[in-house]
Amino acid sequence: MSAPARTVESRIGAAAQKITATALGPYQSAVIRIGFAGTWLLFLLREFPHRQELYGPDGPWGWDMAQQLVADNHAFTALMWSDSQVWFACVYVGAMLVAALLMVGWRTRTMSVLFMIGVLSLQNRSVFVGDGGDNVIHLMSIYLIFTRCGQVWSLDARRRARGADRIAEDRVGPVLWWAVGLALSALTFTGEVSGGWLSLFWALWAVQGVWWYLDRRAPHGDPRLLCDVVANLAHNAALLVIMVEACLIYATAGWYKIQGSRWQDGTAVYYPLHLDYFSPWPALGDLLTAYGPMVLLVTYGTVAVQVAFPFTVFNRRVKNVLLVLMITEHLFIAVALGLPFFSLAMITADAVFLPTSFLRRVGGWAARARGRVLDRTKSAAVPGQRTADGAEPAVEETSAART
Template sequence: MNAAVLSVSRGIAHVTGAALGPYQTAVIRIGFSATWLLFLLRELPHRNELYGPDGPWSHDLAEQLLSDNGAFTALMWSDGRAWFEIVYAVAVLSSVLLLLGWRTRTMSVLFMVGVLSLQNRSVFMGDGGDNVVHLMSIYLVLTRCGRVWSLDARRARRAAAARARGERVEDRVGPVLWCALGFLLLTVTLAGGLDGDWFVPALLWAVWVALGLWWAVGRGGEGSQPRILLDVVTNIVHNGALVVIMAEACLIYATAGWYKIQGSRWQDGTAVYYPLHLDYFSPWPALSDALAASGTMVMLITYGTVAVQVAFPFTLFNRRVKNVLLAAMMIEHAVIAVTLGLPFFSLAMIAADAVFLPTSFLRRLGGWAARARGRLFGRGPSGGLAKAPDGGGRGDGSGRTATVPGPRAREAGGSVAGTGAVDGKDADPTHVGFRA
């Protein structure tokens, strides 16, 4: 009985005491913001036909659809070209700043607004990857995705070093940004711009209130009871969102695999042959013809795709098998990007797969990137973005660091919240039980 109680206590402390998977959420942030940014830049010459006033899906048709489903889009506030250009520019800018990790909590909200505004304006534009970006943009708002590999993490380290020298650190940008966005949100709400479905307006107001509360409580000191409570709540929300992201990725593969099993072309091993002969999915005809010419290759790819997609959710119980299938799926999506001409679908799926990458690999990857940047710019990696903030810097844009409280025991050389180390081991959120 005591062992069971102790196990439950450790589990609760594990979930509430730290934001798990900081490297995984950072990779997701970088991956999806980069995917959406590249898409927006590629379609920049055609933006008016895709989502703007020149598109075949007119403003009136969009209004009729949105009156039924209640979806959120800021583009419905005005049908003018100037307003569309402003929304598109905000979508591009928020993607860049989220990629860099500047004020990640605020930028994740603006990133979500940009994604929902454009995609809900013209619902028939996309290749499947847009659905993944759509969902993940909402989940990212709930995560602490700027704790590592971000400008926020670097600012938190510099603020901690300044306080250690006895200097006073003030964050002036955060309150100004909070007030400006609060005024804009209030204006839009009073004007009736958020009268559709309740979820997005509620999320926007909840995040805005939470950021103001976090700033107010943070001024009272690192060890105050309200600050501890907010840390615990934020960690729970982050960890819950991380689980939802992993479940979403597993659900995508499981449903895709089981639906394929029911198809006759997938059962006889010829399904891959047909898209290789469609002009729309053949950016490199010679490559498509070479793949389709081998019946054995077509059969192996067809059956292998189904097997990997169906089996992957079950491999989370075995880390080594999971890593092998994860590498296979990423390679498969890279091949799809080249052979079928679906780069943004593949990038979105690779970014979703990244949540299952081992923490040890991501930390080594960050070290390699830091050394490469140091050689490129002639400086060491210490001034870069790859290192996690000491003591679990929040990386939420406040400019402060925080030692995350929690009842878990610390062994010698033990845990540092927010660095991916728990009890001296890597905390890999992709493994059942979060064991190293």
């Protein structure tokens, strides 16, 4: 075999080894977990006063119409199991609780599945009240269940760092697994869930049980290593799908914009800034559109960035520049057009392309800031205790000391 052929073969072998032995992008997948769970949680909190009109029995999209639509498209939604107010409240509050637990990384394998159930249950109940951001969360909630998104920046990672003894002593995991199994058994018996969704839930439940058993009984055996390989392959494939999905979103948006006459003549950005529905700050819209060449530049720049981004993902420097531009664009949309949750969802999708070194640096900044806050809290609680920098905290003079 010639030297070039051996070189190619060795590179292929090294790539295959890396894909099977490592869950790639641990920081990117953690950002996706935190970002989408946080975005969904903030959305549900903001819409809590309006939850009945959006997804509840009192909404304009009535129970009968929702049943007909679900029966036609076979979408999954737990809100179709009952039309009572109590059940709706349980699902809505449960979706918020699961989003918070997934965001902090507590039992991420189970919470990612429950998060998907919460997202699909609410969104599929009233499919006509969402926007582009809801569609992104809808898709990403499905992809998340195949990722190992709790490797870093999670309570699960902290528990694993404490050693194998803590894993062996774990009691919460088995109890949670049995509770989910009982719930699945009840749903199977009543027939509320059937077909592909039921098979998926049982398969995920069984995989979780096998994983826990091997983690406890044979953490270094061949079956456990095989599970790691399969999990890494699923994670890397899901991460690739998320990246491709983000590229498709920008590519299709850019190419559709090119076909519009307002985007061609450079005036498209002007109109949404003067619509009452998208103008939380009318004075800001007037200011941003007062200079015609700026409107032209922003309009053409938006199209150029969206069309070009999928072709630059393999060029690190150009990709990073376009990422900054796209994140800036979404921040502008959040403020000027009053679409914060759409922007948060898209920024989170963009984060999958952020460099690992940058994410680790941000994580270090966050850890140091958290440490300073905790040190100050402890110092305030215990007078005379020294802070992290060795200085003794100042103590206020009392009126007796001054006299």
